[in-house]
Amino acid sequence: MGILSRTPPNFFAAPFGFTGLAGTWLVLSRTANAPRGVSAALYVLAAAVWLVLLVGYLARVTTTRGRLMADLRDPVLSPFVSVIAIVAMQLGVGLHSYAPRTATVVVDVALVVVIGLGGWLTGQWMTGAPDQDKFHPGYLLPTVAGGLVASAAATTVGQPGLGRLCFGIGIVCWLVIGSLMLQRLFFRPPLPTPLVPTMAIEVAPAPVAGLAWFALTPAPDTLAFGLAGYTILMTLAQIRLIPIYLRTPFTPGFWAFTFSYAAVATLAIRWLAVERPPAQQALSWLIALLLTALIGAIAVRSVIALVQRTYFPPPPPPPPPPATTTAPESGHPR
Template identity: 50%
Template sequence: MAAVRVPPNFFGIPFGLAGLAGSWVVAAGNGNAPSWVGDALLILAAVVWLATTAGYAAYAWSVRRTLVADLLDPVLAPFLSLALITPILLAAQGLTPRNLGAARIVVDVFLVLTVLFGGWITGQWIYGPLDLDRMHPGYFLPTVAGGFVAAAGAAVVGQRLLAVLMLGLGLVCWLVIGSLTLNRLFFRPPLPPALIPTLAIEVAPAALASVAILALNGERIDFFVSLISGYGLLMVLAQVRLLPAYLRLSFAPTFWAFTFPFAAVATTTLHWISYYRPSGHRIYAYLVLAAITALIGGIAVRTVVAAARGQLLPTPPAPTRPQR
């Protein structure tokens, strides 16, 4: 009997939880939240990542060519990168304060794997037939999100040159893939309903680039962070116009596409609040934390409810009867 199918986009669940943990870790570092909340969320994200990875591996082991098919799938393949990117976040945020050497090893191993995957999938997009209409903002994940998360992780564990290299990878890929993605969204038919939540990923690159630069420059809001944040603000405001499309959707696991991008925006906002400390800055920080926790917490609750009803995982194909 084959194991239960765990689709690649399920790796967005631990990725989103790690993003929420990052917001709480930053708030705790600024004195605006207890540190145990971020630690608990990091542990939860790690457990969910392990469970998702084990579930995916079990199915891929029991059903031949699953991994190959997913790697070649123009819609699903980008989400596989999250299996490699998430541990960088977990190690940089959770292991670094406790064991820098172990954190550096984990960051380096998964950074290399992320770059290898990014190189492979970029080559696949060049080599294989690629239909522009099947492109979606999830294409940011392997190289743009991967590059920026790797840059921030390397900076946190003290590897500055490696962090700069990864920042360059993320920035150039953002320019290239961002142009292609917006071209597809502007001028081609709308995304199918199942992929509409990936539109939220458009807010992630600017926020992640800001976080990576902040990790490199000692948490200062400098010229480059300000420059990138201007574009980030535009993309966040663009999400308001997309609300009617979002509100028409029925809940599905793809809603986890909302989680990490907005967690990255929340984390960047917390950095801005902490750096400039406007009047009432603690209240602003609490509001940001409350909003991102409510969003991701609500999606998590709906996920648990769907799982309890047996509606979360895809229905396995019916067995075929042998022909007489």
């Protein structure tokens, strides 16, 4: 399996980002006459990347005894394991227009895995006394992103009751984990350099919640406006972080930008379709093209890192040779 067997769970942020971009183009096709094939091609690309990484991750956890449980207990990596199933839910949404029954099965199976993992990880955090300085915005993924993406996915495949249930999981966990996360970012030492890009995840909960709520309640109401307002605030906060991002060396962690900013872009396009300003279609296209350029740049930089063999983590060091002892020679007492 070679280098693929060194696939860590955070690498699934790449197909997650591609599904976010596909969702943006899907909304653009419905509101601004974009070709539907762009969204379909991006879902296919996301599925291909997801499958390759899944093969690699399965090799990782099956060739090293106890690797999966170690990942689920790791204070840095554990939240990212859930992204594997969250991406599967997103792929089910992309499949729904072409094979609705199959898409429903994919969404439901992935949803059960996501909620199950979210519950297990919540219990793990409750009993494991996590180090607050290792707490990072990725902790929003299993229950906040998982619950809200599951809400939109379930509603899309025709299960609005399940969508409401998952919306509750996502919103309540956002209120709890989100407040703890901001406390950590406000008052504790800065994140380690490899985790700096995860601050982009902070912008995601509000637009993902907004999209889930639009799926449940297409006509904008007070909650929809409130989620849009908080999305604006957290997007402005990201602008202040740009100098920090520019000083950070490129790592696969930069894929954290992709789904987060795709959620902002998709919600913006959705609101433009509701409000219908004079330049609605032009603004929608501009947002989608800027997002595509950003994700394309991260993808190109990732390919360069792959070619340079700097993308994957280095192989673990070989175990030390067993100690040898020399028996005393016969007839020569010590």
